[in-house]
Amino acid sequence: MQFFGGSDISPSPPVTTGSGDNGHMMYIFNRNGVCLLYREWNRPLKTLDAQQDHKLMFGLLFSLKSFTAKMDPTSVEKGNLGVPQLPGQGCSFHSFRTNTYKLSFMESPSGIKIILVTSPKTGDLRESLKYIYNLYVEYVVKNPLYTPGTPISCELFNTTVDQYVKNLA
Amino acid sequence: MDGAAIYSLFIINKSGGLIFYKDYGSTGRMDTNDSLRLASLWHSMHAISQQLSPTVGCSGVELLQADTFDLHCFQSLTGTKFFVVCEPGTQRMEALLKFIYELFADYVLKNPFYEMEMPIRCELFDLNLLQAVQKDRVASLSR
Numbered sequence: 001m002q003f004f005g006g007s008d009i010s011p012s013p014p015v016t017t018g019s020g021d022n023g024h025m026m027y028i029f030n031r032n033g034v035c036l037l038y039r040e041w042n043r044p045l046k047t048l049d050a051q052q053d054h055k056l057m058f059g060l061l062f063s064l065k066s067f068t069a070k071m072d073p074t075s076v077e078k079g080n081l082g083v084p085q086l087p088g089q090g091c092s093f094h095s096f097r098t099n100t101y102k103l104s105f106m107e108s109p110s111g112i113k114i115i116l117v118t119s120p121k122t123g124d125l126r127e128s129l130k131y132i133y134n135l136y137v138e139y140v141v142k143n144p145l146y147t148p149g150t151p152i153s154c155e156l157f158n159t160t161v162d163q164y165v166k167n168l169a
Numbered sequence: 170m171d172g173a174a175i176y177s178l179f180i181i182n183k184s185g186g187l188i189f190y191k192d193y194g195s196t197g198r199m200d201t202n203d204s205l206r207l208a209s210l211w212h213s214m215h216a217i218s219q220q221l222s223p224t225v226g227c228s229g230v231e232l233l234q235a236d237t238f239d240l241h242c243f244q245s246l247t248g249t250k251f252f253v254v255c256e257p258g259t260q261r262m263e264a265l266l267k268f269i270y271e272l273f274a275d276y277v278l279k280n281p282f283y284e285m286e287m288p289i290r291c292e293l294f295d296l297n298l299l300q301a302v303q304k305d306r307v308a309s310l311s312r
Contacts, residue, residue, distance in 0.1 A: 024223035043223040053221070060217045067210050068235040070203065073176035073195030073254055075237075081206050093235040098218055100227040117223060 023165040024101060024117040028136065030149055031087070031111025033058045037152040039161060061105060061113060068093045087111045094126055104129055112136070118168065128168060135160055174309045175265075175302055176238060176254040179204070180273070182286040183248030185212030189289040193302060195254070215242065215250065245270055265305050272297050 021042060028037040035054040048056065069090035070081045079090070087107050095104045097120050104116045106129035114129050114136070139157035140146055146154065180189035187208035192199070199207075215229040233240040239259060242252040243266035251266050251273070276294035277283050283291060 045223060045225050047220055056217060057221060060214060060221065063210060063214055064233070067207060067214065068233070068238075070199075070207060071235070071240070071254060072237050073197075076197040078197060081203060081210075091236050091238075093233060096218070096230050096233040098222065098227050098230050100222045100224045103218075103221075117221075 021166075022119045022122055022168055024119070026117070026132075026161065026165065027054065027057055027113075027115040028152065029054075029058055029061075029113040029115070031113075032149070033062075034149060035151070036112075036149075037158075039158065039165075041162070041165065057115065058113075061115070064096070065090075065092055095124075106130065106133065108133055116165070122168070125168070128164075132161060132164065135164070174256055174259050174306055176256070178251070178253050178269070178298075178302075179208055179211070180289065181208045181212055181250045181252075184286070185209040186286065188287065191298070211242075211252065212250065215244070241266060243267065243270065249273070259309070261305070261308075265301070268301055269298065272301065 023041045025041065025043055026037070026039045027035060030036055033055075035058070038050065038054065046053075065085070066082050069085055069092070070078055072078055072091035075091065079085070087109055092107065093105060095102060097103075099120060102118050102120045102122050104118070104122075104125040106114045106126065108114075112133070114132055116125060116129060116132070118125065135157060139154055139160060140152050141148075143154055146152070152158075175193050176195040177190070177192045179187060182188050185208065187205050190204045190208070218230045219227045229244060230242055232242070234257065237257070238254050239257050239262075240252055240254050241262040242250060243263065244250045251269055253262055253266060255262060272294060273289075276297060277289050277291050280291050280293075283289070
């Protein structure tokens with residue numbers, strides 16, 4: 001089980017040496033599948049309206065998780081395919097790559113899912129996602145005006161994330 | 170290490186049906202129904218991943234990195250998908266998949282008794298596939 005100790009933002013974000021313009025979009029879902037945040041930086045192709053797109057993305061992640069939990073070649077007891085599992089239970093995944101994009105995924109112990117879609121050449125983004133999770137904790141969860149489970153509208157969080165992703169490798 | 174770089178191989182036809190499945194030493198048996206379900210699940214997720222692409226020209230998932238395995242997928246021009254489940258970080262899987270595709274073309278598609286889109290039961294294919302996987306295993310051990 002992953003655990004993110006410490007409540008301070010790590011003093012320096014993971015090293016970023018990018019030239020910018022690598023990020024396509026980012027999603028944050030809570031454990032009920034509500035899209036808390038959707039940021040878009042570079043997305044020339046839109047096939048669906050926003051709500052359908054979020055549903056499709058959450059559905060894909062849900063199915064991929066049950067797929068990897070069942071596929072897991074290292075465990076004996078895998079349970080049945082499609083039975084919902086708690087965050088951290090069963091084998092999950094952290095990224096997939098196609099010829100046009102790379103999707104990195106992180107789930108927190110409370111079921112918050114952070115999804116970052118970048119260019120396919122991007123390296124491992126697990127540390128970056130943890131950093132974004134820390135930003136979420138600092139700027140959103142600790143904001144007294146924020147009601148949990150509602151879409152995020154914290155200006156400071158948005159600008160910080162935008163800035164961070166811009167510099168991502 | 171017992172050299173089980175590759176855990177399993179799946180081949181699915183263009184409509185998502187499993188036509189070949191071989192296990193090379195995963196822990197815990199998967200029954201036939203589960204392998205069929207996983208194959209069709211992969212087929213649909215492959216299609217969804219194309220819809221979610223931010224740019225044009227997406228041809229589906231090529232590599233899925235899970236906590237305990239990597240999955241490399243290769244789709245042929247006719248829509249047949251080949252995917253291997255291997256240890257995280259295993260190299261040269263694209264080459265192996267292309268080679269398996271060659272074997273598929275040579276020993277399955279050119280077999281006059283093979284019915285298109287149906288499960289593969291060709292002795293020569295099995296034999297050559299086993300050799301290819303073993304050769305890959307030896308190569309990965311000697312590195």
